[in-house]
Amino acid sequence: xxxxxxxxxxxxxxxxxxxxxxxxxxxxxSSYTMNWVRQAPGKGLEWVSSISSSYSYIYYADSVxxxxxxxxxxxxxxxxxxxxxxxxxxxxxxxxARATRWYCDYWGQGTLVTVSS
Amino acid sequence: DIQxxxxxxxxxxxxxxxVTITCRASQTISSYLNWYxxxxxxxxxxxxxxxxxxQSGVPSRFSGSGSGTDFTLTIxxxxxxxxxxxxxxxxxxxxxxxxxxxxxxxx
Numbered sequence: 001x002x003x004x005x006x007x008x009x010x011x012x013x014x015x016x017x018x019x020x021x022x023x024x025x026x027x028x029x030s031s032y033t034m035n036w037v038r039q040a041p042g043k044g045l046e047w048v049s050s051i052s053s054s055y056s057y058i059y060y061a062d063s064v065x066x067x068x069x070x071x072x073x074x075x076x077x078x079x080x081x082x083x084x085x086x087x088x089x090x091x092x093x094x095x096x097a098r099a100t101r102w103y104c105d106y107w108g109q110g111t112l113v114t115v116s117s
Numbered sequence: 118d119i120q121x122x123x124x125x126x127x128x129x130x131x132x133x134x135x136v137t138i139t140c141r142a143s144q145t146i147s148s149y150l151n152w153y154x155x156x157x158x159x160x161x162x163x164x165x166x167x168x169x170x171x172q173s174g175v176p177s178r179f180s181g182s183g184s185g186t187d188f189t190l191t192i193x194x195x196x197x198x199x200x201x202x203x204x205x206x207x208x209x210x211x212x213x214x215x216x217x218x219x220x221x222x223x224x
Contacts, residue, residue: 035213037161045153045161045204047213059211062118095160102167102208103151107160 002026002106004096009111016086016115022079022096022108030074033057033099036081038092039110046092049081050099064090086115119143119207123216129224136192138219140205145185149209152181152190155218156201164203165190195221 008020022034036048049070050059058070069082079096093112097104120143130136140150148168153161163172165181168188178193192199200223205216 044218045155045206045215047206047215050211050213057211061212102149103163103206104153104161105163105166105172107162109160 002098004098004106004108006094006096006108006111009094009113011114011116012086013117014087014115017082017084018086018113020081020083020094020096020111020113024077024079024096024098027098027106029072029077030054033101034070034072034079035097035099035104036070036079037095037097037104037107038090038113039095040089040092043092048094051079083113086113088115091115118212119146119210119214121205121207121214121216123203123205123219125219126217127220127222129222130195131224132195132197134195134224136195136199136221138190138203138205138221140183140188140190140216142186142188142207142209146207146209148184149207150181150183150188151206151208152179153204153206154199154201155204161204192221 003025005023033052035050051070067085071080093110095110096108098106122141150168152165155161169181180191202218202220
């Protein structure tokens with residue numbers, strides 16, 4: 001069974017940093033592209049970032065480019081999102097999702113990040 | 118970025134109704150269009166990929182159509198468990214974008 005479990009969310013002050021993690025199991029993690037998608041409270045889904053299976057391709061939404069860094073450790077079956085210079089508008093539930101080149105087929109349950117003073 | 122616009126933003130329907138949700142892209146995206154269902158407090162679930170392919174395990178009352186810029190998600194006979202928010206998503210570009218969502222509510 002495919003499982004994705006996010007962790008690392010919490011309350012952080014504006015301008016602060018936070019690192020999210022996603023532990024994957026039940027599939028060959030090193031064979032899949034992975035994505036982060038977020039959802040602000042009461043709002044829609046926003047794609048954040050994508051990293052290919054062999055780290056060859058990394059993409060970011062314009063809203064986080066230069067502030068967020070996606071990475072992965074295929075040996076640990078883990079995906080990460082290093083977030084810095086956080087803003088109030090980054091407040092959201094952050095989902096980790098397994099992806100093909102074209103769509104996300106499995107999602108974690110999400111971790112809440114709150115940016116507030 | 119490619120903008121995705123869904124309509125309507127919300128709708129009220131009864132069990133057994135046929136429901137149609139549309140999604141329009143700001144430029145052609147071929148068939149790189151997916152549909153997700155999300156229930157409150159839950160992660161999104163993939164329903165349709167590549168515009169018209171049904172994800173494994175998804176009931177056949179869900180169907181998708183379209184190509185280019187205009188796409189449709191149809192629920193042929195709405196069931197109680199289908200009340201949720203639906204999102205389209207394009208993967209034509211390397212930076213993906215979602216529609217704003219369509220909330221399907223009970224009439």
